[in-house]
Amino acid sequence: MTHDQSQFDRRTVLRTTAGISLAGIAGCLNGSGSSDEMTSTNSDSDDQGILRQVAVEATTLVIKLGSGSAVEQLNLIQPNGELFGTREVATGVQRVSFEIGTAYDPGDYRVLAVHGDETVAETSLEIRPQLEIVDVGLFRNNPDKPWDEIYGESETDTKKNGEAFVTVANSGSGPEAVVELRFEGDVPNPSENPRGSGIHDRDAVVIPPSDKLDLFSSSFPFGAEIGEQAMGCSVTNNHGQFRITLEVRTTSKDIESKFNVQYSGSDVMHDCRIEMAEE
Numbered sequence: 102m103t104h105d106q107s108q109f110d111r112r113t114v115l116r117t118t119a120g121i122s123l124a125g126i127a128g129c130l131n132g133s134g135s136s137d138e139m140t141s142t143n144s145d146s147d148d149q150g151i152l153r154q155v156a157v158e159a160t161t162l163v164i165k166l167g168s169g170s171a172v173e174q175l176n177l178i179q180p181n182g183e184l185f186g187t188r189e190v191a192t193g194v195q196r197v198s199f200e201i202g203t204a205y206d207p208g209d210y211r212v213l214a215v216h217g218d219e220t221v222a223e224t225s226l227e228i229r230p231q232l233e234i235v236d237v238g239l240f241r242n243n244p245d246k247p248w249d250e251i252y253g254e255s256e257t258d259t260k261k262n263g264e265a266f267v268t269v270a271n272s273g274s275g276p277e278a279v280v281e282l283r284f285e286g287d288v289p290n291p292s293e294n295p296r297g298s299g300i301h302d303r304d305a306v307v308i309p310p311s312d313k314l315d316l317f318s319s320s321f322p323f324g325a326e327i328g329e330q331a332m333g334c335s336v337t338n339n340h341g342q343f344r345i346t347l348e349v350r351t352t353s354k355d356i357e358s359k360f361n362v363q364y365s366g367s368d369v370m371h372d373c374r375i376e377m378a379e380e
Contacts, residue, residue, distance in 0.1 A: 151214050151222035159309045160276045162199045162228070164212055166190070172222075174215040180208035201228070203278035203307055203351050230351055231273030232308060234358040237345060239323055239373055240264045251301055251317045263290070263324020267345055269356075270313040278305045281348035284322040287341025287362060292320040305350065316347075323373050339364050342378055 150167040157163070166172060177185045177199050188197045207229040214222040240248055246266055265284070271277055282299035284292050298304050301317040308314055322343075340363050347356040359378035 152212060152224045155212050155224055155226050157201070157228055157275055157310055158198075160200065160202050160307060162201050162210075164197045164199075166195045166197070166214075168195060170195075170214070171216050172214045173217065176213040176215060178211045178213065180206055180210065201276075203276050203305075205275070205351065207275060207352060226274070228275035229273050230271055230275045230277035230308070230310065230349075232277050232279075232347065232349060232356045233270050233272065234267060234345055234347065234356060235270045235313070236268035237360060237375055238266055238268075239375075246315065248317075263321035265318050265322050267316045267318070267347075268313060269308055269316060269347065271308040271310055274310050275351065276307055276309050277352065278307050278350040279316060279347050280305045280350050281346075282316055282318055283346040283348075284318065284320070284343060285346065286343030288322045288343045290320060290322050290324055291343070292318070292322060295320055 151170045151172060152164065153167045154165040155162070156165075162177070164175060172190045175188045175190060175197050177187070179185045186199055188199070190197060205228065207227075209225055209227050211223055211225045213220050238246075240246070240263075243266070248264070267282060269279065279300070280298055281295065282292075283295060284290075292299055297319065299319055300306060301319040306314060306316055340361070342359060342361050344357055344359050349356060360375050361378045362376075363374040365374075
């Protein structure tokens with residue numbers, strides 16, 4: 102991971118951080134995504150009104166300074182005590198940002214405002230994602246989803262009939278990237294080892310803080326079993342349980358949810374009713 106340290110020398114670091122225990126962010130941009138939501142952990146965060154707000158907006162840490170603040174430099178510090186980067190602040194500038202991406206270490210961070218040889222203000226915040234699978238559904242039951250935008254109008258309804266989406270919410274204060282989607286258990290076409298990420302046409306999907314996005318599978322977990330002519334949702338038993346697993350980048354801990362599924366219908370078209378399993 103490459104840290105943003107090219108614009109300062111060792112003497113600058115020692116000058117601006119002397120006597121201060123360092124903690125903060127290590128980050129580099131991996132993945133893509135956007136959100137108009139801003140997750141703020143501090144408002145009016147210091148007594149002098151210099152650091153008016155420190156917040157996470159999509160994959161960017163945004164610092165808003167008070168009007169007339171005498172600040173020459175901002176230092177961003179990561180949890181292990183190392184400096185992530187620094188920004189020179191021109192006179193009159195009130196908004197400064199650091200791109201943190203989705204490969205940062207979750208934890209508590211500090212922002213230091215420096216003028217001359219003194220740290221004139223500092224504040225801390227926690228940046229940590231919290232993902233949860235909140236819904237899963239099929240093309241046949243959710244035609245209002247943008248299936249044609251995802252797969253193109255050339256795809257037949259028969260092929261999309263076995264397709265599934267997974268809705269993922271991030272209730273945390275930091276962004277997270279989903280890098281693999283798996284369906285395991287009692288589904289016609291499980292994907293314990295999907296090709297690529299298992300997400301249609303994407304290597305990764307960034308879920309910004311306080312946001313919710315749909316992931317579309319690149320496999321057809323509820324399609325006809327391989328070798329069968331049916332249009333999908335055809336399994337030996339009429340009920341079962343399956344698990345959805347998300348592999349993520351930032352926290353390095355898989356996200357899992359279990360679902361009960363009921364299969365019913367004719368030999369050609371089977372209905373699949375899905376509900377969240379009780380823990």
